[in-house]
C-alpha cells in the first residue's frame with residue numbers, strides 16, 4: 001500500500017482559540033460517502049465497521065439500520081433536545097455514530113471524543129449533493145475556521161449501482177427546477193473515488209459501459225469495481241485527494257487490487273463529455289513557464305469566481321459553472337503544481353513529491369456549459 005499520508009497521531013485537544021493564529025494540532029481526515037439509493041453505501045460501512053483493518057475510524061451513519069446487530073463493546077446514548085446521537089464502540093476499534101439529520105452536529109459531537117479515532121467517515125443520504133459538505137471541510141489551512149480547523153477533507157467516495165446506475169444517471173433530474181444537473185450526476189462529479197458496486201449482478205459488457213459513462217462524467221476519479229463493496233480500506237482512506245495529484249484516467253478493479261498491472265489499465269480518454277446537462281472537459285496542458293502558470297491561475301479564478309471566460313465579458317457562456325476541477329501542471333523549471341477546486345474554492349499548490357508523475361500536465365473541469373469555447377479559451381493561456 002503506497003499510503004504515504006499516514007493517518008496523523010492525534011494530540012490532546014487544545015484550548016479553543018478565537019483568532020486565526022497557527023493551530024499546530026493535526027487535523028482528522030474526513031471521508032464523505034455518497035451514492036445512489038440502494039447502491040451499497042451501508043454495505044460498505046458495515047464492512048468497515050466489522051472487518052479487522054487496523055484503522056480506528058469513526059463512522060457517521062444516517063441510521064444504524066441493520067448494522068445495529070454489530071457486536072459493540074459499549075453503547076452510549078446521548079440525547080439533547082430534538083437531536084439524538086448514538087455511539088457504538090466496536091470490537092475492531094471503530095466508533096459508530098448514528099444521526100437522523102445533518103452530519104455537522106454529529107461531527108461536532110464526535111470531535112469531543114477527539115483522540116478515540118484517526119479518521120471520520122460520513123455517510124450522506126442517497127439524494128445528497130456532496131459538494132457543499134466537501135466545500136465546508138476543504139479549506140486552505142490558514143483560512144480554516146470552526147470544524148475546518150480540526151478536520152481536513154480526505155476524499156469524497158461515490159458508490160454507484162452497477163445495475164441501476166446507468167438508468168439513474170439517464171433519468172437524473174434536479175429536485176430544484178432552476179438547476180440543470182440532478183443529484184446523482186452531482187455525486188459522480190464531486191467524487192474523488194468511485195465504487196462501481198454490485199458488479200456480480202450485471203454483465204461484463206454492461207459494467208464496462210457503465211464504467212465508461214462514469215469516466216466520461218468524471219475523468220479524474222479512479223473507478224473500483226466491487227461486489228458487496230469488498231475493497232481494501234487502505235484504497236479509500238488516507239488518500240489525500242485534495243493534496244495529491246489527481247489520478248487521471250486510471251481504471252481500477254478491486255478484484256485485482258494486489259495486481260498493479262490491472263490498477264493502471266488505461267482506456268481511451270474522453271476529452272469532452274456531456275450527459276443531461278453535466279459536462280466534463282479534459283485538457284492536456286503543455287509544459288508551462290511561470291508567467292503561463294500565473295495566467296492559468298487567473299483563468300481558473302475568473303471561470304470559478306465570475307462564471308465567465310476571461311476577455312469574454314460581452315458574450316457569456318450560458319450556464320458556465322464548475323462543480324469540481326483538478327489539475328496537474330508541469331513547469332519548465334521541473335516543478336509540478338496541483339490544482340484542486342470544489343465549486344468556487346480552489347488552490348494551486350506545488351506538488352511535494354514529483355517522482356513518477358507525467359511530464360505533461362492535465363486539467364479536468366466538471367460542471368455545466370463546458371463546451372469547445374471553454375477549451376479554446378483555455379488553450380489561449382499557453383498559446384500566447
Ligand SMILES: Nc1nc2c(ncn2[C@@H]2O[C@H](COP(=O)(O)OP(=O)(O)OP(=O)(O)O)[C@@H](O)[C@H]2O)c(=O)[nH]1
Pocket residue numbers: 035036037038039040041042043044125126159197198199200201226227228229
Ligand atoms: N448482489 C449484490 N447485492 C448487494 C451488493 N451490494 C449491496 N447489495 C445489497 O443491496 C441492498 C442495498 O444495499 P445497501 O448497502 O443497503 O445500499 P445503500 O446505498 O446503503 O442504500 P440506501 O441507504 O437506501 O441508499 C442490500 O440488500 C445489500 O445486501 C452487491 O455487490 N451485490
